[in-house]
Amino acid sequence: MSEVRCSCSCGKAGLVVTGPVMGRVRCHCTICQTANRAAYADSMILLAKHVPLERVDYVRFETMKDPPAIQRGFCRSCGCHVVAYGSYWRFLSLAFVPVARFPAEVPLPEPAMHVFYDFRIADVADAVPKYGKWPSDLAVLRTILRTRWGRAGRS
Numbered sequence: 001m002s003e004v005r006c007s008c009s010c011g012k013a014g015l016v017v018t019g020p021v022m023g024r025v026r027c028h029c030t031i032c033q034t035a036n037r038a039a040y041a042d043s044m045i046l047l048a049k050h051v052p053l054e055r056v057d058y059v060r061f062e063t064m065k066d067p068p069a070i071q072r073g074f075c076r077s078c079g080c081h082v083v084a085y086g087s088y089w090r091f092l093s094l095a096f097v098p099v100a101r102f103p104a105e106v107p108l109p110e111p112a113m114h115v116f117y118d119f120r121i122a123d124v125a126d127a128v129p130k131y132g133k134w135p136s137d138l139a140v141l142r143t144i145l146r147t148r149w150g151r152a153g154r155s
């Protein structure tokens with residue numbers, strides 16, 4: 001896979017994705033709702049090393065302490081949510097990039113799960129598995145392993 005350049009809505013902040021997408025998750029937690037100014041965050045899951053921090057431009061980071069501790073990056077100009085980094089397990093550091101940050105022509109996998117669904121603003125009528133909180137390590141890993149590039153476009 002070649003590099004993908006993602007950017008915020010005003011175009012000043014950006015980052016480069018250098019590796020494959022591992023999955024797609026819709027998070028209904030209140031932090032995601034606030035950060036994305038939406039009912040939930042629709043994000044791509046990547047390995048943190050595939051979103052190199054030294055190539056993240058014009059972003060200010062905030063640490064959100066709610067477990068799991070996560071660093072969220074916002075455009076310094078328009079304030080839109082560009083990237084989040086978190087370590088969910090001792091051995092795995094992940095990055096999350098909102099779907100809207102990807103260029104439209106990049107094929108992205110379908111959502112694999114809703115998480116923190118107990119905090120939802122509205123019910124979502126789809127067949128995607130829903131978890132009340134962040135699911136078990138096993139559920140996430142299964143999702144990551146199942147996701148492949150190019151299987152489906154965006155919904």
Ligand SMILES: [Zn+2]
Pocket residue numbers: 008009010011012013075076077078079080
């Ligand atoms: Zn911006």
Ligand SMILES: [Zn+2]
Pocket residue numbers: 027028029030031032033041116
């Ligand atoms: Zn969330």
